[in-house]
């Protein structure tokens with residue numbers, strides 16, 4: 001069986017990345033014109049050029065996407081056909097290697113994402129500003145993870 005390849009998103013991947021983000025729209029609000037308005041694809045191209053998107057690729061198909069806004073995990077979307085195989089966890093692992101602090105905002109009823117974040121050592125940050133009601137901020141720090149490992 002082919003291996004999943006994790007890599008930075010490339011400018012040429014923009015349309016595929018946009019489609020993958022659209023597939024994950026149960027997890028976050030997206031404009032109804034997300035697929036038709038080319039400004040969204042253009043924005044993805046810019047983000048790829050800034051190296052702020054990572055993808056999971058299998059047999060030359062992008063099946064998972066994680067976009068970052070600085071140290072914030074912004075969109076994380078995995079193709080339904082390959083969920084629950086550790087792809088999102090691997091993408092978070094890569095973000096942890098790059099950043100010593102991570103943030104994420106998640107809808108409270110998004111059980112899968114909440115469970116992923118908690119199992120990855122994120123904690124709820126009540127002070128983090130979330131402009132939409134029913135969303136919470138989560139925070140992870142490498143120092144906090146090391147401290148927990150020291151106590152174990």
Ligand SMILES: CC(C)(COP(=O)(O)OP(=O)(O)OC[C@H]1O[C@@H](n2cnc3c(N)ncnc32)[C@H](O)[C@@H]1OP(=O)(O)O)[C@@H](O)C(=O)NCCC(=O)NCCS
Nearest residue numbers: 024027076077078083084085086087088089112113115116
């Ligand atoms: C949330 C999401 C990214 C998880 O991707 P995934 O690749 O399936 O997740 P993983 O396989 O890495 O799972 C890691 C952990 O997340 C949690 N998790 C994932 N899916 C879950 C589910 N359906 N129910 C409960 N927990 C779940 C579990 O803790 C899991 O660990 P385990 O399998 O050892 O129990 C994926 O379901 C998705 O794309 N959802 C739609 C978009 C979205 O909501 N994105 C998050 C908002 S930015």
